[in-house]
Amino acid sequence: MTNIIKAQKGTKDILPAEISKWYNLEKKAEEVFSFAGFKEIRTPIFEATELFARGVGDTTDIVNKEMYSFEKSERSLTLRPENTAGVVRSFIENGMHRLTAPVKLWYKGPMFRYERPQAGRQRQFHQVGVEMFGIKEPSADAEVILLAVNYLKSIGLCDLDVEINSLGCPNCRETFSKKLKDAIRPYLANMCPDCQERFEKNPLRLLDCKVPECNEVLNSEEIQNVITSEYICDECSEHFNKVKEYLDALNIKYSVNRLLVRGLDYYNRTVFEIKSNNLGSQNAVCGGGRYDSLVRHLGGVDTPAVGFAMGMERLNSLLPDVEDNKLDIFVVSSSSTEAFKVVNELRAAGFSADFDLSCKKFGKQIEKASKVASHAVIVCEDEIANNTVSIKDFSTSEQKTVSRNDYINCLK
RNA sequence: GCGGGUGUUGCCAAGUGGUUAAGGCCUCGGAUUGUGGUUCCGAUAUUCGUGGGUUCGAUUCCCACCUCUCGCCCCA
Numbered sequence A: 001m002t003n004i005i006k007a008q009k010g011t012k013d014i015l016p017a018e019i020s021k022w023y024n025l026e027k028k029a030e031e032v033f034s035f036a037g038f039k040e041i042r043t044p045i046f047e048a049t050e051l052f053a054r055g056v057g058d059t060t061d062i063v064n065k066e067m068y069s070f071e072k073s074e075r076s077l078t079l080r081p082e083n084t085a086g087v088v089r090s091f092i093e094n095g096m097h098r099l100t101a102p103v104k105l106w107y108k109g110p111m112f113r114y115e116r117p118q119a120g121r122q123r124q125f126h127q128v129g130v131e132m133f134g135i136k137e138p139s140a141d142a143e144v145i146l147l148a149v150n151y152l153k154s155i156g157l158c159d160l161d162v163e164i165n166s167l168g169c170p171n172c173r174e175t176f177s178k179k180l181k182d183a184i185r186p187y188l189a190n191m192c193p194d195c196q197e198r199f200e201k202n203p204l205r206l207l208d209c210k211v212p213e214c215n216e217v218l219n220s221e222e223i224q225n226v227i228t229s230e231y232i233c234d235e236c237s238e239h240f241n242k243v244k245e246y247l248d249a250l251n252i253k254y255s256v257n258r259l260l261v262r263g264l265d266y267y268n269r270t271v272f273e274i275k276s277n278n279l280g281s282q283n284a285v286c287g288g289g290r291y292d293s294l295v296r297h298l299g300g301v302d303t304p305a306v307g308f309a310m311g312m313e314r315l316n317s318l319l320p321d322v323e324d325n326k327l328d329i330f331v332v333s334s335s336s337t338e339a340f341k342v343v344n345e346l347r348a349a350g351f352s353a354d355f356d357l358s359c360k361k362f363g364k365q366i367e368k369a370s371k372v373a374s375h376a377v378i379v380c381e382d383e384i385a386n387n388t389v390s391i392k393d394f395s396t397s398e399q400k401t402v403s404r405n406d407y408i409n410c411l412k
Numbered sequence B: 001g002c003g004g005g006u007g008u009u010g011c012c013a014a015g016u017g018g019u020u021a022a023g024g025c026c027u028c029g030g031a032u033u034g035u036g037g038u039u040c041c042g043a044u045a046u047u048c049g050u051g052g053g054u055u056c057g058a059u060u061c062c063c064a065c066c067u068c069u070c071g072c073c074c075c076a
Helices: A016-035 A049-055 A061-064 A084-093 A136-155 A170-190 A193-201 A205-208 A212-220 A221-228 A233-251 A312-318 A336-348 A362-372 A381-386 A407-411
Strands: A046-048 A067-072 A077-079 A103-112 A124-133 A161-164 A267-275 A284-290 A305-311 A327-333 A354-355 A375-380 A386-395 A398-403
Touching: A016 A103, A016 A124, A016 A312, A016 A375, A046 A049, A046 A084, A046 A381, A049 A061, A049 A077, A049 A084, A067 A407, A084 A103, A084 A305, A124 A136, A124 A312, A124 A398, A136 A161, A136 A233, A136 A267, A136 A284, A136 A305, A170 A193, A170 A205, A170 A212, A170 A221, A193 A305, A212 A221, A212 A381, A233 A267, A233 A381, A284 A312, A284 A327, A305 A312, A327 A336, A327 A362, A336 A354, A336 A398, A336 A407, A362 A375, A375 A381, A381 A386, A386 A407, A398 A407
Parallel strands: A327 A354, A327 A375
Antiparallel strands: A046 A077, A067 A077, A103 A124, A124 A305, A161 A267, A267 A284, A284 A305, A375 A386, A386 A398
């Protein structure tokens, strides 16, 4: 026998038994986002590799070691590892900066990252997210966070922790990085190898290292003074305060986490994450923030933007399983032809209906009917002879025989 | 890329260095050729993750690889 071909590492089938959970996530996204004036956008699954190298940032792990890239006709292409870069590309390419601001977009779909799979992490996974372009005011930040919270609420997730932070503008970021590096430099030799590398590549990431020795350094009074000091400029600070005011006014509970640093290079000012305690180590269900320079960076007209993305598998794992809906009607018949006709009539009338294609004997058909449907419509010899059908309600076991001409009405 | 755990049928799951690999669920057939959800009977593993090795003999012992899983890194 030939070898069985299995799903690739880190990929999964979404089976019929779990599909209603997915439908629900997608349906609620459509509802909640369109209620807030967001329109869905669908961008290609693969893009030019350069888009991600420039868009996501070539200091990131995503770009350095997690991309599914391949060559075709001398072009380097990559399966999208996230969708912000793709949406921005589309925004620029389609001249959306000419539309009245804000341009509000949402998306859902598969993303690909070559990582070691673990709880809440696959190589092919799904994200649902929003991007809003053209508003530099802090109201946009608050609107996007509000939307995230409301979406999570709509799918039944209320008790999640919202954490926010401000990275400041590129200037603040550089000043702060420099201060931090200066402060840490004397202790660097005692810190973990990862931190040694972060020190050069992305100093802000030093802040959330989990290694005890590094924590010790970070918790020292000297470093803490740097961390808690006023690290962003007045303008950025005002922006951040305003965001917090909006969130307070909207009764959104949040905490400010100075150590929250998002891994993608394009963020500035507001960044946020929404976390759950029930997810194991990959505990963020939502991550987002402001990325004012990305559109310009990718060659578009300078346009401020904010957005977030959520991991749908992680959302699903927090949600209870839902039971499959039963069919309205299963047609039991001694004649396949009659069954076909009746099923067809029922479906046209708006009932979900099915019948036994292999025309097994009566007992088997009624057994199947009781398992998959709430009602049986019986069309056997007697009924056919008298131009009637029998309707059986499995919840009460009651059965009545009605005229074939208006049985549909008897079901309503 | 690094570390820990794991792998018996569609699913759950026992088991042993010796030849018929328990049991349960699901599925299918029958008791019951017009009435199901109860009951009873019957059927379903010839790669026991894959490939090597030890042995007269391995699903059981050893090695390698792979999967899944939990962590690290990083991220949703």
